[in-house]
Amino acid sequence: MKFRSRQLLYMVLVMVLLLDFYLIFNAGNPASIIRFLVPDPAYDVTITVLISLLIVVISFSLRSQTDQGNTIKTLLQNNSAYIAELRKKNQSDEQIAESFMHGLGAKNRVVKWVLRGRVLRHLRKLP
Numbered sequence: 001m002k003f004r005s006r007q008l009l010y011m012v013l014v015m016v017l018l019l020d021f022y023l024i025f026n027a028g029n030p031a032s033i034i035r036f037l038v039p040d041p042a043y044d045v046t047i048t049v050l051i052s053l054l055i056v057v058i059s060f061s062l063r064s065q066t067d068q069g070n071t072i073k074t075l076l077q078n079n080s081a082y083i084a085e086l087r088k089k090n091q092s093d094e095q096i097a098e099s100f101m102h103g104l105g106a107k108n109r110v111v112k113w114v115l116r117g118r119v120l121r122h123l124r125k126l127p
Contacts, residue, residue: 006062013058016051023048072115073122076100080126093123 026032027044038047076083086096097119106112 009058009062013055013062016055016058020048020051020055023051072118076119076122076126083123083126093120097123 023032023034023044027048028041029044030041032041032044034044034047035041038044083096086099097116100119101112101116104115106115
């Protein structure tokens with residue numbers, strides 16, 4: 001993702017976050033600014049939830065485009081000779097990923113799980 005589009009997406013995220021905070025604290029308010037779009041206050045919670053889901057989607061999109069994936073890919077490419085040597089010793093990609101994860105020293109189980117998936121994805125692409 002290009003720098004300009006990332007900046008634009010961050011600005012949109014901030015604006016949507018501000019709107020969401022406003023809607024959270026003004027749900028059901030007859031004088032809310034969204035009355036010109038949705039006259040019935042019964043839909044305020046639904047609109048707030050949908051905007052919150054939009055925030056999640058934008059956040060995941062921004063997170064998936066970070067340099068972490070490129071860093072993992074670069075590390076694996078730099079160690080491709082060693083990885084080829086391990087494959088010649090009949091080690092599976094899962095075993096190689098586990099040893100790589102051990103070398104990274106990730107302690108959080110969720111972080112380990114996410115990183116392991118990325119490492120495996122990049123390992124499968126290596127020759």
